[in-house]
Amino acid sequence: MKIKVLLFGSCREAVGSGEIDLELSDTAVAGDAWASTTQRFPSLGQFERSVLLAVNEEHASKETKLKDGDTVAIFPPVSGG
Amino acid sequence: MKIKVLLFGSCREAVGSGEIDLELSDTAVAGDAWASTTQRFPSLGQFERSVLLAVNEEHASKETKLKDGDTVAIFPPVSGG
Amino acid sequence: MDQDIFEITREPIDKAGLEQRLLTGAAGAIVTFDGVVRNQTKGRPVVSLQYEAYAPMAVKEMRRLGDEIRERWPEVDRIGIVHRFGELKISESSVVIVVTSPHRRVAFEACRFAIDRLKQTVPIWKKEIFEDGEVWVEGQLPD
Amino acid sequence: MDQDIFEITREPIDKAGLEQRLLTGAAGAIVTFDGVVRNQTKGRPVVSLQYEAYAPMAVKEMRRLGDEIRERWPEVDRIGIVHRFGELKISESSVVIVVTSPHRRVAFEACRFAIDRLKQTVPIWKKEIFEDGEVWVEGQLPD
Numbered sequence A, B: 001m002k003i004k005v006l007l008f009g010s011c012r013e014a015v016g017s018g019e020i021d022l023e024l025s026d027t028a029v030a031g032d033a034w035a036s037t038t039q040r041f042p043s044l045g046q047f048e049r050s051v052l053l054a055v056n057e058e059h060a061s062k063e064t065k066l067k068d069g070d071t072v073a074i075f076p077p078v079s080g081g
Numbered sequence C, D: 001m002d003q004d005i006f007e008i009t010r011e012p013i014d015k016a017g018l019e020q021r022l023l024t025g026a027a028g029a030i031v032t033f034d035g036v037v038r039n040q041t042k043g044r045p046v047v048s049l050q051y052e053a054y055a056p057m058a059v060k061e062m063r064r065l066g067d068e069i070r071e072r073w074p075e076v077d078r079i080g081i082v083h084r085f086g087e088l089k090i091s092e093s094s095v096v097i098v099v100t101s102p103h104r105r106v107a108f109e110a111c112r113f114a115i116d117r118l119k120q121t122v123p124i125w126k127k128e129i130f131e132d133g134e135v136w137v138e139g140q141l142p143d
Helices: A009-015 A030-040 A042-047 B009-015 B030-040 B042-047 C015-022 C055-072 C104-121 D015-022 D055-072 D104-121
Strands: A002-007 A019-023 A052-055 A058-060 A071-075 B002-007 B019-023 B052-055 B058-060 B071-075 C005-009 C029-036 C044-053 C078-084 C086-089 C093-101 C124-130 C133-136 D005-009 D029-036 D044-053 D078-084 D086-089 D093-101 D124-130 D133-136
Touching: A002 A009, A002 A030, A009 A042, A009 A071, A009 D124, A009 D133, A019 A030, A030 A042, A030 A052, A030 A071, B002 B009, B002 B030, B009 B042, B009 B071, B009 C124, B009 C133, B019 B030, B030 B042, B030 B052, B030 B071, C005 C015, C005 C055, C015 C029, C015 C078, C015 C093, C015 D015, C029 C104, C029 D104, C044 C078, C055 C078, C055 C104, C078 C104, C093 C104, C104 D029, C104 D104, D005 D015, D005 D055, D015 D029, D015 D078, D015 D093, D029 D104, D044 D078, D055 D078, D055 D104, D078 D104, D093 D104
Parallel strands: A002 A071, B002 B071, C005 C078, D005 D078
Antiparallel strands: A002 A019, A052 A058, A052 A071, B002 B019, B052 B058, B052 B071, C029 C093, C029 D029, C044 C086, C044 C124, C078 C093, C124 C133, D029 D093, D044 D086, D044 D124, D078 D093, D124 D133
């Protein structure tokens, strides 16, 4: 299935892009999107322990199941305010 | 000695005036200003238990000593805000 | 502090202007309390509130309150307290308190303390005006 | 509530306008938190802050925060949260939170809760720009 990945903050900066497209297996979970993106952009590896994920604008875990057309967001802990 | 008495809020309303002049003995304390004013305006008696006093714009007690020209303020508990 | 602001005024309070006058580069948080006239008291519709102040003493007590805040929260950057008197209609501001600070915790705590304390120590009184009568609001006796 | 306001904007925040839009006759207290850019961090002079937002998700999270406030403090009248993004200079506002309520205690508590929670849950990030470098501010991991 096709997944859109959005990156924010220091994760976006490490990748050098705010948006990439992925092709994942039909049983993929959010953690697979993370793993696949990290494989393509090894500089993301530094965020392994702190990274947060969202699927379709909702907070998600690595176990959250994906479906075709979903948007996965990858970002560090938030620091607004 | 001459004392100026200011009245505020419901105390002012009970007296019908915001300012009166008193002539008190040379050893008078703030409580004497209160007693003298209440004698002239018995409607003030209702405030006996809750009334607050100030002398020259500072919170005072009935024991606070007065001197000629002082200003005594008589008012109920404050309710601003 | 010299640049704190303590005022009693008959005019509408210029809240944005007050905040602007108090803002310095050291501030990271501005907490503002704005007390406005509510349209009812215990279900009884209010027409207006009539505020009366012992103005010179009120300003002195506000300064004292400012000193107390600085003693408790030295981190505070600026304090502004403006209280209005006269007749105020629904939704008009009777009092605005602004506290600025590098961090938010102190600004929240000091601002809340300021309005609680003002209601106990600053010589101002209010009367509620209803359609069919009026009532002086009972103040709290000081601690 | 329909008349609460949750916005992400690139433009300067119109704080007075926001308060005005939220004010109803039921309110007796307006508590406003305004987060502004401070001129230094740990003694190092700051030039500006660069904010980045995941805007649609940020607005969703703000709405959720609004729901949480109403559950905890049913007495709240109106809630407004506006967060700005882009490059902000010293003393510019990054976030303004307004809570109105019949009485002040609830407005203070809910407003303080809102900014604490926003910093944990709303997807916005900031980078500090110094004269000689820049640093992403480390966020807290959620509870």
